[in-house]
Amino acid sequence: ADPNNGTVPTPLTNYLDTQYFGEISIGSPAQMFNVVFDTGSANLWVPSQSCSPFSTACFTHNRYDSSRSHTHVSNGTGFSINYASGTIRGFLSEDVVVVGGLPVVQVFAEATSLSAMPFIFAKFDGVLGMGYPNVAVDGITPVFDRIMSQHVLKEEVFSIYYSRDPKHSPGGELLLGGTDPNYYTGNFNYMETREMGKWEVTIKGVSVGAEMMFCAEGCTAVIDTGSSYITGPASSVSMLMKTIGAQLDETGYKINCETVKMLPSVTFHLGGHEYSLTHEDYIIWQSQIEGDVCIVTFRGLDVPPPTGPIWILGANFIARYYTEFDRRNNRIGFATAV
Ligand SMILES: CCN(C(=O)c1cnc(C)nc1NCc1ccco1)[C@H]1CCCNC1
Numbered sequence: 038a039d040p041n042n043g044t045v046p047t048p049l050t051n052y053l054d055t056q057y058f059g060e061i062s063i064g065s066p067a068q069m070f071n072v073v074f075d076t077g078s079a080n081l082w083v084p085s086q087s088c089s090p091f092s093t094a095c096f097t098h099n100r101y102d103s104s105r106s107h108t109h110v111s112n113g114t115g116f117s118i119n120y121a122s123g124t125i126r127g128f129l130s131e132d133v134v135v136v137g138g139l140p141v142v143q144v145f146a147e148a149t150s151l152s153a154m155p156f157i158f159a160k161f162d163g164v165l166g167m168g169y170p171n172v173a174v175d176g177i178t179p180v181f182d183r184i185m186s187q188h189v190l191k192e193e194v195f196s197i198y199y200s201r202d203p204k205h206s207p208g209g210e211l212l213l214g215g216t217d218p219n220y221y222t223g224n225f226n227y228m229e230t231r232e233m234g235k236w237e238v239t240i241k242g243v244s245v246g247a248e249m250m251f252c253a254e255g256c257t258a259v260i261d262t263g264s265s266y267i268t269g270p271a272s273s274v275s276m277l278m279k280t281i282g283a284q285l286d287e288t289g290y291k292i293n294c295e296t297v298k299m300l301p302s303v304t305f306h307l308g309g310h311e312y313s314l315t316h317e318d319y320i321i322w323q324s325q326i327e328g329d330v331c332i333v334t335f336r337g338l339d340v341p342p343p344t345g346p347i348w349i350l351g352a353n354f355i356a357r358y359y360t361e362f363d364r365r366n367n368r369i370g371f372a373t374a375v
Pocket residue numbers: 055056057058073075076077078120121122155156158159160164261262263264265266351352
């Protein structure tokens with residue numbers, strides 16, 4: 038009998054409330070990797086043993102060595118993926134991937150070049166895309182689809198908990214096959230994914246305090262477990278930042294820590310419900326030598342059409358709202374995280 042009754046948990050590590058990742062293995066004997074479980078993409082990639090020594094981001098991370106795995110099947114097809122934040126290039130391989138103790142034979146990419154920015158700052162080695170198959174580069178069947186076809190999960194859903202305290206253990210949890218009552222209170226509110234095959238929903242409005250400021254005409258939000266912050270169209274975000282008195286510097290928006298307590302909440306109207314973030318949810322308070330620094334976890338990002346303009350709701354949103362991604366019913370559910 039299955040001790041987890043059709044659900045498969047993977048504990049996550051929380052790095053500074055900005056990076057959340059869990060451990061998987063690839064190959065026999067197992068080679069361990071820390072990966073982001075990313076609903077904003079649909080491919081699995083890890084750094085390759087054969088990456089160029091000049092790729093700093095590569096040799097500072099765990100690398101997959103196909104020559105050490107007797108279950109490796111070579112493929113060699115070229116691979117490249119562009120995120121707004123960086124580019125990965127490499128080639129395809131196939132091997133046994135184990136997620137939460139569940140083995141799947143998986144086609145994945147061995148990255149031979151990782152753009153230094155931002156991956157030298159990554160505490161994780163690679164990315165395990167939890168997106169839909171139609172957004173997968175090279176038409177590769179994603180990991181979660183391979184797991185669903187094994188019919189071992191109680192429900193064809195997965196859920197994500199991100200802790201809001203780097204000292205909390207575990208720093209988060211990916212649960213395949215269900216939702217984990219340890220990490221949410223109250224009921225789930227569900228909304229249909231906007232477009233088949235993407236973890237996107239329609240925003241009916243964004244308000245600051247009591248005032249509706251954006252998207253009254255409706256706009257799109259990607260629920261992206263692999264992004265640290267909330268991003269929106271640069272013009273909207275700069276207007277929002279001006280409203281709360283934040284200044285933009287080379288690393289992002291900062292605000293005078295004295296004013297944090299009086300900051301208004303920012304509310305996203307999704308699927309007939311309001312999801313508010315208070316300053317506790319959208320300010321990262323860092324005590325530094327030269328005094329406290331208060332970082333605002335909103336970023337301007339102009340995603341070009343046809344995908345954009347979009348808002349991206351990332352880790353700081355998910356840390357407040359425990360999220361269920363339902364492939365059976367193509368819907369997303371939010372409940373208040375504990
Ligand atoms: C993983 C690539 N991503 C990042 O935003 C990203 C980049 N570089 C670093 C160093 N970290 C990132 N995300 C940290 C994180 C982990 C969980 C929450 O946020 C995005 C690219 C677009 C698709 N969605 C994922």
